[in-house]
Amino acid sequence: MTSHTNGHPQDFEVRVLRQDAPGAKTYWERHRVPYERDMNVISVLQRIAAQAKSADGRQVAPVAWDCNCLEEVCGACTMLVNGRTRQACTALVDKLLEDNPSEIELRPMSKFPVVRDLMVDRRRMFRALQKVKAWVPVDGYFDKGPGGRMSQEEQGQAYPLSECMSCGCCLEACPQYTKVELTRRDGETDEDFRRRETATFDSAFVGAHAISQVMLFNSNPTGKMNAGERIDALTAEGGIQVCGNAQNCVAVCPKSIPLTTSIARAGRAATVHSIKKWFDR
Amino acid sequence: MAKPRVLIVGGGLAGLAATMKLAELDIDVDLMSLTPVKRSHSVCAQGGINSVNDQTRQLGDNEGLHLDDTVYGGDFLQHQPPVKEMCDWGPRIIDLMDRLGVPFNRTPEGFRDQRRFGGTLFKRTAFAGATTGQQLLYALDEQVRRWEAAGKVKKYEFWDFLGPVLEDGVCRGAVAQDLVSMEIRAFPADAVVLGTGGCGLIYGRSTMSMVCTGSAVSRAYQAGAKYGNGEFIQVHPTAVPGADKLRLMSESARGEGGRVWVPRKPHDARDPRSIPQNERYYFLEERYPKYGNLVPRDIATREIFDVCVNDGLSVDADRQCVYLDLTHIPRAELDRKLGGILSIYEKFQGVDPRDVPMKIFPAVHYSMGGLWADYERNAQGGLVIGSPKNHVTNVPNLYAIGECDYQYHGANRLGANSLLSCIFTGLVVAPGIETLVKNQKGAVERPASLYESAAKRHREDHENLLRRPGGGENPYLIHQELGDVMTKTATVVRRNDQLRDAYDKVVELMDRASRCSLSDTGNWTNQNVVFTKSLRDMFPIALAILKGALQRDECRGAHYKPDFALGGIDEGEPSERRRLAEAWCDRFEENTAKWLRSTIATHQSDGQPELTYEAVDTSIIPPRPRLYGLVGGELIEQVWKERAAKRAAGASGPGNGQHAAKTATAAKA
Known part of the structure; x- marks a missing residue:
């Protein structure tokens, strides 16, 4: 920090871990950003883009990052801010400087392949939602009256699970969720590569977010009719058995979704389901 | 003949609803979006979605009254047939979303709960906490994922629409760019549907998300599509200022009993909770006794602006803001019904709005205007379902739905009507496109050179920029x-x-x-x-x-020009007041004749617009003065009704004036 006015620094330093492309070397870059009222990490990155100069005065390309809603409902801007996985939009500069006045450190998530700088490829998360059939399989979209009645208590349980914005914080914090990064082989077609990628995604751990979605749909009045299919998906390779019960997921979830409760319920459902299947043989 | 393919650009509520409905109709869809569709701006919608429901119906509500509130709130600047159709579909749309798993809030008996929103006296708004848009979007996202798994939908996420591919003025696909690899290529399509949302970023900071640049719409406009009612931009009354964005505080805060006030003493530095009731100015409640804090948005916004700018009563001295107060409502109820927005305020402001009144100010929020879009009217005054004209722009085969079309909201949108219009337009455009693609030669049979030359133009532009x-x-x-x-x-x-x-x-x-x-x-x-x-x-x-x-030299909805305002009538003896009210109505009629028209912009080669004006279909509910809280409004309304009755007596056609119109539309409901 240079000098202070009204208890605030005039400017502050931001250190960004950059990577130009997948597979490229990573490097740290320092930026100096003038302090303004009500700043968050998003506005810091906006100022860095507008400056186009690093702290040592070199012309540099803007840092690439992902964001959209800026109010923590879209899940886009997950990154590591001072080492902690979180949404960049709710990372307020005043608070960050209080905790560490010397700098703000930004890194991309480590469990997903880096596309560039702070942008990562989280398609594996959405694939997991497909794998576990995270939807209500309705007959169609013609008018068939309302859905099933639901008590306030049931709604009160479903709603928090349904707030999951697929941000990936729970996966970043999970010891069992490890990075899957594939590169295309020589001569492999785009389609073959995608197929191999999907198969690899499906054999790796689905993660807390997908387990919780299974519990959401398995408690829906219509969704529960297909509960078995989802539990089958959860007990296949890469399923709930991989969970090591570290409980990091629930600690970092920005929406305070009771992920470990979902995991415990899913575990019980999986046991009951497999016993039932065994007797039905 | 090759199987038809439709390209949908934008994966918000409108784009996803259109995608799932087209997939159900056995039409293959390419779905393109700047962002993974689950992160679309629809997630930011908070308060709820409007429709007539069993309870309001028993209190005298019907689809015709929803239509009336919508066009009256919108100052009559919208074609009424699409709005009528939307209001008629409302109850069925809520039922559908309920079936798709949206966790709507419930009553103790397990029915869907409703709350009241601005511009109506009925509790029409179904809601899922204070993240209704997010919950509706997720339900549609899940359905589209199901179709994706079934192979009917192919997603192109992180792709940017660069423009339509035109052949003799007809849209045959689009050119787009991969935001990761920067590859530019053409997408042949039998129809292209834009559901790309609003253009808030033109205003720098707004309540809109970072993808809401309006660029896709602008590219269609520059390629020849017309743009309607651009000047009608909704400024939401209640948002929280920030360096990067102005964060919305939903109208549902007022719907659940939130009160807007300022201390009567300018910049009163006391803790707001310690300011006695008689030293507080609840200006919306005082100025609008009938609707109170739930006047339509344009009015609430102007009053907050007026109190801060003209009366100098801003809470803070160094920036404009007023209090939005929820502290009188029990915490458990706030958590259950408004938890989502309260946590936004808490996270960004570091203050718990359950304990301390929020500080808010208006912010740019919604584009009522957008791409001009057509419709085909049926004999009952609604739409012909399955007509390929519904939602097509003036460029054949290029469609516009959701916030990026200019229909439905006129000069001012009512709260909780946008989620309805987005889902409705997505659902209603699909059968029309089905009719279209079954009756034409497929795009994939067009010459490859058409697509190659279109992509080449965009590649050259890209290279030149670099x-x-x-x-x-x-x-x-x-x-x-x-x-x-x-x-x-x-x-x-x-x-x-x-x-x-x-x-x-x-x-x-x-x-x-x-x-x-x-x-x-x-x-x-x-x-x-x-x-x-x-x-x-x-x-x-x-x-x-x-x-x-x-x-536009007049005042209409969100477009407010004080130099052309028709003021109230607040003085004089009865006969003088009567004369003034007559004169007021004369001026209103003149103004209606001159300005009850949609502005239609056509892009010129220098980037500037040429404007023409389009008559508005007001065949269901005749225009009447919008008198929320106007001084002397009762007298004006009386004069207006007398005139309407006289006109009705003179004409043999359908009735005129508010009540007659309501009866006419209620007949079907």
Whole structure:
């Protein structure tokens, strides 16, 4: 920090871990950003883009990052801010400087392949939602009256699970969720590569977010009719058995979704389901 | 013949609803979006979705009254047949979303709960906490994922729509760019549907998400699609200021009993909780006893602006804001019904709004205007379902749905009507497109050269941008300047001298933007060049907004020009007041004859708009003065009704005036 006015620094330093492309070397870059009222990490990155100069005065390309809603409902801007996985939009500069006045450190998530700088490829998360059939399989979209009645208590349980914005914080914090990064082989077609990628995604751990979605749909009045299919998906390779019960997921979830409760319920459902299947043989 | 393929651009509520419905109709869909569709701006909608429901119906409500509230709230500037159809579909749409798993809040008996929103006296609004948009979007996202797994839908996420492919003026697909690899290629399609949302970023900071640049719409507009009612921009009364964004505080806060007030003493520094009731000015409740805090948005916004700017009663001395107070409502109820927005306030402001009144100020929020879109009217005054005319722009085979079309909301949108219009337009466009694609030769049978030359033009433009010499203009700073000009001149209060200056300034900025230098000239995930392109495309729309506002010398909904306001009647003896009310109605009729028209902008080669005006179909509910809280409004209303009755007696056709119209539309309901 240079000098202070009204208890605030005039400017502050931001250190960004950059990577130009997948597979490229990573490097740290320092930026100096003038302090303004009500700043968050998003506005810091906006100022860095507008400056186009690093702290040592070199012309540099803007840092690439992902964001959209800026109010923590879209899940886009997950990154590591001072080492902690979180949404960049709710990372307020005043608070960050209080905790560490010397700098703000930004890194991309480590469990997903880096596309560039702070942008990562989280398609594996959405694939997991497909794998576990995270939807209500309705007959169609013609008018068939309302859905099933639901008590306030049931709604009160479903709603928090349904707030999951697929941000990936729970996966970043999970010891069992490890990075899957594939590169295309020589001569492999785009389609073959995608197929191999999907198969690899499906054999790796689905993660807390997908387990919780299974519990959401398995408690829906219509969704529960297909509960078995989802539990089958959860007990296949890469399923709930991989969970090591570290409980990091629930600690970092920005929406305070009771992920470990979902995991415990899913575990019980999986046991009951497999016993039932065994007797039905 | 090859199987038909439809390209949908935008994966918000409208785009996803259209995608799932087309998939159900066995039509293959390419779904393109700037962002993974689950992260679309629809997630930011908070308060709820409107429709007539079993309870309001028993209190005298019907679809005709929902239509009436919508067109009265919108100051009659919308064609009524699409609005009628939307209101008729409302109850079925809520039922469908319920079946798809949206966790709507429940009553103790397990029915869907409803709350009241602005511009109506009925509790029509179904809601899922205070993240209703997110919950509706997720339900549609899940259905589309199901179709994706079944192979009916192919997603192109992180792709940017660069423009339609036109053959003799007919849309045959689109050109788009992969935001990761920067590859540019054409997508042949039998129909292209834009559901790309609003254009809030033209104003710099707004309540809109970062993808809401309006660039896709602008690219269609520059390719010949017409743009309607650009000047009608909704400024939401209650948002929280921030350095990067103005964060919405939903109207549902007022729907659940939130009260707006300022201390009667300017910049009163006391803890707001310690200020006694008689020293508080609940200005919306005092000025609008009937609707109270739930007047339509344009009115609430103007009053908050007026109290801060003209009365000098802002809570803070160094910035404009008023209190939005929920502290009198039990915490458990707040958590259950408004938890989502309260946590936003808490996270960004560090203050718990359950204990301390929130500080809020208006912010740009929604574009009522958008791409001109057609419809086919049926004999009952609604739409012909399955007509390929529904939602087609003036460019054949190019469709517009959701916030990016100009239908439904007229001069001012009612709260909780946008989620309805987005889902409705997505659902209603699908059977029309089904009719279209079954009756035409497939796009994939067009010559490859058509697509190759279109893609080549965009590749050249891209390369030229990357090659621009250094030392030129900075796109991010130009964007700030544009936002400042637009926010200062084309929001709550509009004056012709300022609009004229703003227009010249924006033309100048447009010229400067063409001389931007890039700080990133690479060809991998280059966000710098993507932003610069979207910035360039903001200007044609910004100019359409400004010119529309400049030429429209009247007040209508969100467009407020004090120099042309029809004031209230607050003095004089009865006969004098009567004379003034008659004169007021005369002026209203003259103004209606002159200005009850949609502004239609056509893009010119210099980037500037040419404006024409289109008559509005008001065949179901005849226009009447919008009198919320106007001084002397009762007398004006009385005079107006007498005139309407006289006209009705003289005419043999359908009735006139509010009540007659309601009966006419209620008949079907």
